[in-house]
Each structure stands twice: as C-alpha cells, then as structure tokens.
Amino acid sequence: MTLILNNREITKILSMDECIDALTDAYLDFVSGVAVTRRRSDTLVPSGESIYGLKTMDGIAPSLGVGAVRINSDIVTWPKVGDSYRRVKVPAAPGSRYTGLILVFSTETGEPLAIMPDGVVQRMRVGATSALGTRYLARTNSRTAAIIGSGWQAGSQLLGLLTVRPEVEVVRVFSPNPENVGRFCSDWSQQFNQNFCAVDSLVEAVQGADIVLCATSSIDSLFEVGHFEAGMHVGSIKPPEISRQALQLADSVCVHVGHGKPLLTQADDLIVPDHSGGRGWEISDEFDFAACPTLPELISGAVKGRVSAQERTCFVNDLGLGLQFAVVAGITMRLALSAGVGQDLPTEIFTQLEHP
Amino acid sequence: MTLILNNREITKILSMDECIDALTDAYLDFVSGVAVTRRRSDTLVPSGESIYGLKTMDGIAPSLGVGAVRINSDIVTWPKVGDSYRRVKVPAAPGSRYTGLILVFSTETGEPLAIMPDGVVQRMRVGATSALGTRYLARTNSRTAAIIGSGWQAGSQLLGLLTVRPEVEVVRVFSPNPENVGRFCSDWSQQFNQNFCAVDSLVEAVQGADIVLCATSSIDSLFEVGHFEAGMHVGSIKPPEISRQALQLADSVCVHVGHGKPLLTQADDLIVPDHSGGRGWEISDEFDFAACPTLPELISGAVKGRVSAQERTCFVNDLGLGLQFAVVAGITMRLALSAGVGQDLPTEIFTQLEHP
Numbered sequence: 001m002t003l004i005l006n007n008r009e010i011t012k013i014l015s016m017d018e019c020i021d022a023l024t025d026a027y028l029d030f031v032s033g034v035a036v037t038r039r040r041s042d043t044l045v046p047s048g049e050s051i052y053g054l055k056t057m058d059g060i061a062p063s064l065g066v067g068a069v070r071i072n073s074d075i076v077t078w079p080k081v082g083d084s085y086r087r088v089k090v091p092a093a094p095g096s097r098y099t100g101l102i103l104v105f106s107t108e109t110g111e112p113l114a115i116m117p118d119g120v121v122q123r124m125r126v127g128a129t130s131a132l133g134t135r136y137l138a139r140t141n142s143r144t145a146a147i148i149g150s151g152w153q154a155g156s157q158l159l160g161l162l163t164v165r166p167e168v169e170v171v172r173v174f175s176p177n178p179e180n181v182g183r184f185c186s187d188w189s190q191q192f193n194q195n196f197c198a199v200d201s202l203v204e205a206v207q208g209a210d211i212v213l214c215a216t217s218s219i220d221s222l223f224e225v226g227h228f229e230a231g232m233h234v235g236s237i238k239p240p241e242i243s244r245q246a247l248q249l250a251d252s253v254c255v256h257v258g259h260g261k262p263l264l265t266q267a268d269d270l271i272v273p274d275h276s277g278g279r280g281w282e283i284s285d286e287f288d289f290a291a292c293p294t295l296p297e298l299i300s301g302a303v304k305g306r307v308s309a310q311e312r313t314c315f316v317n318d319l320g321l322g323l324q325f326a327v328v329a330g331i332t333m334r335l336a337l338s339a340g341v342g343q344d345l346p347t348e349i350f351t352q353l354e355h356p
Numbered sequence: 357m358t359l360i361l362n363n364r365e366i367t368k369i370l371s372m373d374e375c376i377d378a379l380t381d382a383y384l385d386f387v388s389g390v391a392v393t394r395r396r397s398d399t400l401v402p403s404g405e406s407i408y409g410l411k412t413m414d415g416i417a418p419s420l421g422v423g424a425v426r427i428n429s430d431i432v433t434w435p436k437v438g439d440s441y442r443r444v445k446v447p448a449a450p451g452s453r454y455t456g457l458i459l460v461f462s463t464e465t466g467e468p469l470a471i472m473p474d475g476v477v478q479r480m481r482v483g484a485t486s487a488l489g490t491r492y493l494a495r496t497n498s499r500t501a502a503i504i505g506s507g508w509q510a511g512s513q514l515l516g517l518l519t520v521r522p523e524v525e526v527v528r529v530f531s532p533n534p535e536n537v538g539r540f541c542s543d544w545s546q547q548f549n550q551n552f553c554a555v556d557s558l559v560e561a562v563q564g565a566d567i568v569l570c571a572t573s574s575i576d577s578l579f580e581v582g583h584f585e586a587g588m589h590v591g592s593i594k595p596p597e598i599s600r601q602a603l604q605l606a607d608s609v610c611v612h613v614g615h616g617k618p619l620l621t622q623a624d625d626l627i628v629p630d631h632s633g634g635r636g637w638e639i640s641d642e643f644d645f646a647a648c649p650t651l652p653e654l655i656s657g658a659v660k661g662r663v664s665a666q667e668r669t670c671f672v673n674d675l676g677l678g679l680q681f682a683v684v685a686g687i688t689m690r691l692a693l694s695a696g697v698g699q700d701l702p703t704e705i706f707t708q709l710e711h712p
Contacts, residue, residue: 004705006708007708007709007710032624033623033624033625034401034623034624034625035401035623036399036400036401036621036622036623037399037621038397038399038410038412038619038621041394041397041414043392043393043394043414043415043416043423043678044392045390045391045392045416045418045423045463046418047418047463047464048464052416052418052423052463052464052466054394054414054416054423054425054461056394056412056414056425058397058399058410058412059399060399060401060408060410060623062401062402062403062408062623067399067401067408067410067429069410069412069425069427071425071459072712073423073461073462073466073467073468074466074712075464075465075466089711089712090466091709091711092464092465092466092467093462093465093466093467093703093707094465094467094703094704094707095703095704095707095709096709097467097703097704097707097708097709098466098707098708098709098710098711098712099461099466099467099468099706099707099708099712100708100712101459101468101706103427103457105410105429105455106429106449107401107403107408108403108404108408108431108448109431109448109449109450110408110429110430110431110448110449110454110455111429111448111449111450111453111455112429112455112457115705115706117706117707117708117710117712118708118712119708119709119710119711119712120710122712152710152711263394265392265393265394266392267389267390267391267392267416267418268388268389268390269389269390322399345701347449347450347451347453348450348451348453349360349471350455350457350471350473351449351450351451351453351454351455351473352362352363352453352454352455352456352473352474352475353363353447353451353452353453353454353475354363354454354473354475354476354508355445355447355454355475355508356428356430356445356454356455356456356473356474356475356478
C-alpha cells in the first residue's frame with residue numbers, strides 16, 4: 001500500500017527535535033558521500049499574466065531506505081507592493097489550493113511508499129536547518145532572541161530555536177504588520193506557555209539579542225551592519241535578508257549547501273519583473289557565498305563552529321536540498337505508520353508490470 | 357479530479373500518428389523557445405548488491421497547457437552476460453512490478469491533472485521520435501526496412517516506421533534470440549496484416565535495406581561501417597548501436613537533443629561494473645555528437661534533411677526529454693478524458709491549503 005498523508009496529520013506527528021536529529025544524521029551521510037541530492041531545478045513558462053513554474057528536487061537518504069522527489073507546480077504572480085515587486089504564489093488549484101508534493105520511494109524495492117503535501121514538511125526542514133545553524137554558531141549561553149517575521153516560516157524558526165536553545169528566556173518578535181505579530185505572539189505563547197513579546201521596530205527586537213532569526217518574505221536586506229553586535233548570531237532563511245556589509249562584518253558565515261542557485265530553464269518570452277529568475281530575490285555577487293563553509297561541513301566538524309563569545313556569526317539558508325525532503329518525509333512516513341495515521345492507496349496505481 | 361490511468365488503458369487510446377503529430381508541434385515550440393525541458397538527472401546509491409536509481413526529468417508544453425514530471429525509481433542489477441555486463445532493471449515492487457510514473461500538471465492552475473505509469477508512453481515517444489528522424493532523413497521511396505531487435509522498443513520502432521513510411525513493403529527483423537524474433541514477427545504481422553520476416557543474421561536483415569532501425573539492449577556497436585550502403589538511413593535508440601566508423605561514413609548524423617548525458621549524482625561507494633554512470637553504455641568521445649544537428653532543428657527547417665538519394669543518414673536518440681513526456685502524457689490524458697477512460701482520485705489528495 002502507498003501511504004497518503006495530509007498536512008493536518010503531518011502536523012500532529014512530526015516534531016522539530018526528530019527533524020533536527022534526522023537531518024543531522026543525513027548531513028553526516030552527505031559529507032561522507034553516502035547520502036546524495038540532486039540540485040533543485042526551476043522550469044518556467046508564462047501562464048497568462050502569471051508564471052507557471054515546475055520546481056523539482058530529488059534526494060536519497062540510504063540510512064532511512066528512502067529516496068524522494070519534491071515537486072512544486074506553482075502559479076506565481078508579481079504584484080508591485082510599494083516600490084518593489086513581491087512574489088506571490090496563487091492557490092489556483094480547485095478549492096483555492098496549492099500544489100506541492102513529496103513522493104517517497106523505497107531504495108530496496110523502488111516502490112512509492114508514501115505521497116504527501118510539502119507544506120508542513122518544507123517549513124519543518126527550513127526550521128530544523130536554521131536550528132542546526134544556531135546550534136553550532138550561537139552562544140550556548142544565549143538568553144535573548146529576536147524573530148524578524150511573523151508568518152509560517154517565522155513559527156518554524158521559533159520552534160527550531162527553542163529546540164536547540166531551550167535556555168532562551170526572552171523572544172522579541174517584529175514584522176511590519178502589527179496585527180500579524182500580535183497574533184503570532186499570542187498563538188505561540190499559548191503553545192509554549194512562555195511569553196513572546198511583539199515589538200514595534202526591528203531595532204527594538206535585535207538590540208542586545210544573542211540570536212536574531214530572519215524569516216521574512218522581503219527581497220531587500222533588513223538586517224544591517226549597524227544591528228550586528230559582538231557575540232550575536234544571525235540566521236536567515238534566504239540570502240538577501242542580511243546586508244552585504246553585515247555579512248562582511250561577520251567573523252564566520254556558514255551557508256546551507258554552498259551552490260545557492262537552482263538550475264533554471266525558462267521560456268524565451270518569460271518576463272519576471274525583478275529579473276531574479278522567478279524566485280523573487282537574487283543571490284548578490286557582492287558577497288562570495290560559494291567560499292563559505294556549509295552546514296554539513298559544520299556538523300561533521302570539518303569546519304569549526306563558534307570559537308569565542310565575541311564572534312559575530314551568520315547562517316544563511318541559500319538553497320534547499322532534495323535530501324532534506326527524503327529525510328523529513330521519510331521520518332514522517334515512519335511516524336505515521338507507527339501511529340496508524342493516514343490513508344492507503346493500492347501501490348499498483350503507481351507501479352506497472354511493463355518495463356519502463 | 358485527478359485522472360489515474362494504467363498501461364492497458366493507455367495502449368488502447370494512444371496512437372503513433374497522434375504522438376508524432378504532437379511531438380512535431382512540441383519540437384517547433386522548443387526551437388522557438390516556447391516549450392521548455394529540464395535535462396534528465398540520475399541520482400544513484402548502492403542498494404545491497406544492486407543499485408537504486410532515482411531518475412527524473414521535467415518539461416512544459418504550453419500549447420497543451422501541461423507540465424510533466426517523469427520519475428523512475430529503479431532497482432538496477434548488472435549481470436555479466438558473456439564478456440559484457442548487461443543492465444537489468446528488477447521489478448522489485450510488490451507484485452513484481454516496476455516504478456515509473458508521469459505526473460501531469462496544469463499550467464493554468466498548477467493542479468495535478470493526471471498520474472500514469474510511463475511504460476507505454478515512454479516507448480511510444482521513443483518510437484515517435486525515431487519515426488521523425490526517419491521522416492526527415494530516409495528516402496521517400498523507401499520500400500525495404502530492417503529492424504534490429506525484437507523487444508518492446510523494436511515494436512514501437514516498427515509502428516513509427518509504418519506511420520511515416522507506409523509505402524514500406526518488406527520488413528526484415530533480426531535479433532540474436534530466434535524465438536523472440538519469431539514471436540515478434542507473428543504478433544506484428546497479425547496486427548498489420550503484413551508479412552514481417554524473421555532473418556538469421558544482421559547482414560541478411562540490412563543488406564539492400566533502405567531503412568535500418570536498431571532497437572536493442574546492446575551496449576556494443578552492432579551496425580558497422582561495412583553494412584552502410586549508399587542511400588541508407590540508419591536509426592538508433594541509443595548511441596552505441598551504430599559504430600564510430602559507420603557514423604563517420606554518414607553524410608549526415610542527426611541527434612535527438614545534442615547534450616547526450618544526464619546530470620549524474622551518485623554516492624561515493626557506488627560501483628557500476630561498466631563505468632557508464634548507471635546507464636549501461638557510454639557516449640563515446642570518439643564521435644562528436646554535440647556538433648550534430650538536432651531533431652528539433654531538422655523539423656523546424658533550421659538544418660536540412662536528406663538532400664540526395666545517395667546520402668547515408670543516421671538518427672541517434674541520445675537522451676530523452678521531459679518535454680516528450682509532457683506532450684505524450686498530455687495528449688494521452690486528453691484522449692482518455694474524451695473516451696471516458698480511467699479512474700478518478702480527488703485532486704485534494706495531491707494539493708493543499710498551506711502555502712508551500
């Protein structure tokens with residue numbers, strides 16, 4: 001049988017600490033050449049006034065016995081907000097839904113073991129990845145943190161933070177939308193029985209913080225060199241959030257994988273307002289991310305993490321990996337099977353007698 | 357609803373001439389930069405004594421309003437047959453089945469429109485592709501043809517041949533296994549009400565033939581320079597079948613896409629007996645396939661097809677395209693919908709409310 005899961009079920013069974021542990025093992029396997037991953041590709045054509053994008057990435061986690069393909073089939077628009085364009089995915093599928101899938105296959109039999117949406121898994125792996133950056137780069141005696149952003153990704157950053165640095169006592173949250181920040185703080189405070197305070201400015205959030213985690217949809221830098229205090233760790237879910245000057249001031253900048261651009265194939269007549277190849281932001285050539293150590297190297301000990309209390313450190317999530325999906329969807333499947341969660345579809349639907 | 361098809365249903369509704377027509381349109385769109393395709397990738401790890409391979413390719417055919425991802429999740433072994441290794445896929449999924457899937461998405465809504473196995477579609481697109489090579493390169497007054505091979509791919513080559521050159525009267529079939537050839541000829545003779553003759557040697561098959569189509573699992577060359585007569589067209593479903601010397605003798609060699617190697621990612625401890633990166637054959641550096649014109653260029657008129665009756669021509673299918681799957685699976689879906697064939701699954705299974 002092929003296990004079919006939905007996001008509600010995945011939310012119930014998937015925990016941040018399990019994500020972090022499983023990714024840690026997978027990054028070690030990646031460094032030793034056991035686990036493999038195919039770089040993300042974006043294939044784009046115009047679709048009316050919008051863009052149709054088919055985004056795929058593959059990875060194999062042999063220790064879990066699974067390979068996975070993550071597929072996003074997106075309708076993307078580019079509304080102008082203020083002076084800049086914003087990248088907005090349109091839930092154009094029936095029922096105002098998005099199309100993002102993970103297919104999990106067995107490395108022993110090849111069969112499709114599970115099919116699940118990517119919404120929860122993708123946030124959990126981003127949160128877990130940033131948390132690993134925090135684990136190796138933030139001071140162990142961190143007590144105060146700032147979260148910049150108040151959306152889904154921000155929640156996952158908070159969850160990851162409190163998993164690797166449970167000693168953190170104060171979390172200040174800022175985003176330009178006060179209503180969102182209020183709701184974010186009240187939702188998460190309730191969940192953790194801990195007080196997360198909404199603040200009115202970015203400066204107020206970051207001043208004196210040991211850890212700053214940016215999780216915004218901004219395509220411009222927001223964490224500037226003037227914010228960067230000695231001993232601070234700054235995390236970012238995408239390269240533009242931390243300014244070039246702030247990156248240059250850092251004693252150590254670690255990236256996720258070190259080849260921050262997807263393989264792009266696009267129709268000749270495609271027009272992307274911000275010229276960023278469909279992602280909404282570009283990796284600036286002004287800072288050499290390719291020369292930075294990567295998270296797998298950090299975890300394996302091939303490069304050092306934080307070495308002094310005064311260091312300024314950064315972790316930048318430059319590009320996702322198919323391997324992350326193999327790992328997080330792989331453990332999600334295992335958890336679902338042992339909890340008896342999900343539906344079954346006959347595997348015959350997705351296999352064949354004919355030699356392909 | 358998402359349409360679920362099986363190979364039996366696809367066999368009933370998909371015709372070779374529709375495949376050829378749809379691919380012709382798609383190649384024209386490809387040349388003009390409208391249709392796009394992401395190069396195939398192979399991601400490989402050891403799996404016990406075998407290899408586990410996750411092979412994916414994506415393509416978008418805007419004129420059909422679809423994008424597609426083709427996924428193969430294969431267990432591959434390398435038994436030694438005689439002096440050479442043969443690449444054999446193992447049907448290791450439950451019920452001794454193979455895992456090869458095509459997911460078809462809407463470029464308007466992003467939703468998954470259809471999911472189908474790739475077995476029939478993949479052969480039909482190979483047959484149709486070779487047939488297009490034959491259409492542009494073989495003499496229009498061809499009457500005699502040879503098919504080398506007697507498996508599934510050989511059948512699809514025959515089907516394609518008779519679609520673009522219905523004037524062909526004599527087809528001689530050779531493969532090293534007389535029993536297979538006999539069955540092949542009797543099966544197809546019945547279907548076409550035309551006599552296809554099994555012959556005892558490759559020479560007997562090709563001598564005096566106007567068109568020779570190789571469709572074998574051989575990883576060594578089999579069509580040699582001595583076989584290559586003036587005016588002959590030779591097609592091949594993969595580069596090694598035609599010897600380097602024969603290719604060099606040709607007046608014109610056309611390839612499918614002109615970048616014959618997949619993107620390969622593999623585990624460090626992977627051992628592939630034939631050092632071909634998991635495909636069973638290598639593209640030799642001894643002949644410069646990259647300098648050859650491509651099928652889309654041929655179809656668009658950017659390069660000339662056959663210009664004289666005496667020319668020796670070759671068509672070599674160097675690498676498949678995700679675009680082929682978008683096109684052939686796209687028309688298969690349309691045909692199935694209008695014929696009321698297939699099952700429905702709720703699209704909600706494969707979509708989500710959460711922003712991915």
